[in-house]
Amino acid sequence: MTTSTFWTIWLIMMVSQQLSDQLRSSKHFLESTLNGLSANIALINAAGEIVLVNQAWRDFAAGNGMRHELVSEGVNYLHVCQGVCAENAKEAQSFAQGMQAVLDGTADSFVMEYGCHSPEQKRWFLGRVNPFRGDGPRMVVVAHEDITERKLAEIALAESNRKLELMTNEDGLTKISNRRHFDAMLAYECNRHIRSGATLSLIMLDIDFFKNFNDTYGHVQGDACLQLVAQxxxxCLNRPTDLAARYGGEEFVCLLPETDVLGALSLAENIRKAVLQRGIPHAGSQVASVVTVSVGVVSCLCDASATPEQIVQRADEQLYQAKHDGRNCVKFSADWDDLHIQHNSSSSWGLQVVWNRDYSSGNALIDGQHMELVSIVNGLLECAIAEEDATDLRLRFSNVYQIVEKHFADEEEILHASGYPDAQEHVARHHELLQKCSGLLDQDAESPVTSVQMLQCIIHDLVLNHMVKEDGKYFAYLKTENAPAH
Structure with a gap:
């Protein structure tokens, strides 16, 4: 409703209060006045019945194929709104509830914007319900104003803004995010990870010998190459929170919120392989006959002293190291936060889980089984990286499951015997982990378990998260129980 319409209705109400009893009771006076307004207006009594309507209300109803008797005097408008069964039923019922609240006096007024579309066109309306300020029984004035023109303008503006934002955040050539958007999102994620304490990972990659590619095939083919690599x-990114962006020239970055080093390395290796398997011819490369990429990875625990620029610099240093070490490979740097993963020069990824004596439980059986699990994990890591046969990996995973199941049973027996007060909670966590592993093993041939899923489940969930963090909660209790009496 426009401001002028609102004040006109208000003026009518105020004037009607001052009129003589004879004039105030004149239905003709109100009706003729309201007929001069463009808004669809009705006067509703306490029971929800229409007392009178203006000509705009009647014209709108007729224009929309509504029967005269459904919208005229004597009809219960509350019941009409409550009985709507079409696609606008929810909006109609909401309007009825608002109108009832004003009639009951529990609300001073009610305003609602809603769509009421016909097969031929989209239409929007603004509905208002205000008390009628006259003497006698409580009544309300209901007004519906067509705001389609304004709404269409708002939608057009929103779409224009969306397209503008997309153009601002998107790299024109590759159609992935641009440097500007990446910088903004990295700054945002850094601040968020400072608060959460989670690990933030960043992948930076560069097309090997791209200058030679342009010199050999020309810049048009060079642009096509950049587009294919970007795609x-x-x-390769699976989560909506992950972001791929063109950093500049032939460099790309991936921002990976809440991702540990194992997840980041797995993704980095997948990207390297996927680009290689694209088979884009590259006669000017000194690494392969097709296009390859060198990849640097950093996984860090953000704190107030760490800046986004420093994180990018660390990833860039690893990218430089990958180029220095022959290209077409992945190099990484990580903050470990007490999870005992270390560099190992004999490992394909330079990644190895290490047993740490500081996390000894004091129970020989449990500690022996934990050390065995660490050894098995490192063997699995090497097998997965070496891309052994998927069937063999599945068999290894099944064997690990049986070993873990036996370890959990032994651990539970020891905890119950020791009187550990949180034993039941720990047992419940065991059941959750075994169920997760079992779910991976039960996947059918159409959606087979991948090596990355195996490693995440065993290395991250079973070993790093559970053995180091969860089991660590009972270590002090067992050591106290086993301490020699003096």
Whole structure:
């Protein structure tokens, strides 16, 4: 409702209060006045019945194929709104509830914007319900104003803003995020990870010998190459929170919120392989006959002293190291936060889980089984990286499951015997982990378990998270129980 319409209705109400009893009771006076307004207006009594309507109300009803008797005097408008069964039923019922609240005096007024579309066109209306300020029984004035023109303008503006934002955040050539958007999101994620304490990972990659590619095939083919690599990188990202962006020239970055080093390395290796498997010819490369990428990875625990620029610099240093070490490979740097993963020069990824004596439980059986699990994990890590046969990996995973199941049973027996007060809670966590592992083993041939899923489940969930963090909660209790009496 426009401001002028609102004040006109208000003026009518105020004037009607001052009129003589004879004039105030004149239905003709109100009706003729309201007929001069463009808004669809009705006067509703306490029971929800229409007392009178203006000509705009009647014209709108007729224009929309509504029967005269459904919208005229004597009809219960509350019941009409409550009985709507079409696609606008929810809006109609909400309007009825608001109108009832004003009639009951529990609300001073009610305003609602809603769509009421016909097969031919989209339409929006603004509905208002205000008390009628006259003497006698409580009544309300209901007004519906067509705001389609304004709404269409708002939608057009929103779409224009969306397209503008997309253009601002998107790299024109590759159609993935641009440097500007990446910088903004990295700054945002850094601040968020400072608060949460989670690990933030960043992948930076560079097309090997791209200058030679342009010199050999020309810049048009060079642009096509950049587009294909960008598509490949973006397709490797599985989560909506992950971001792929063109950093500049032939460099790309992936921002991975709440991702540990294992997840980041797995993704980095997938990207490297996917680009290689694209098979884009590259006669000017000194690494392979097709396009390859060198990849640097950093996984860090953000704190107030760490800046986004420093995180990018660390990833860039690892990218430089990958180029220095022959290209077409992945190099990484990580903050470990007490999870005992270390560099190992004999490992394909330079990644190895290490047993740490500081996390000894004091129970020989449990500690022996934990050390065995660490050894098995490192063997699995090497097998997965070496891309052994998937069937063999599945068999290894099944064997690990049986070993873990036996370890959990032995551990539970020891905890119950020791009187550990949180034993039941720990047992419940065991059941959750075994159920997760069992779910991976039960996947059918159409959606087979991947090596990355195996490693995440065993290395991250079973070993790093559970053995180091969860089991650590009972270590002090067992050591106290086993301490020699003096």
């Amino acid at each position: 490949t990188v973006a397709q």
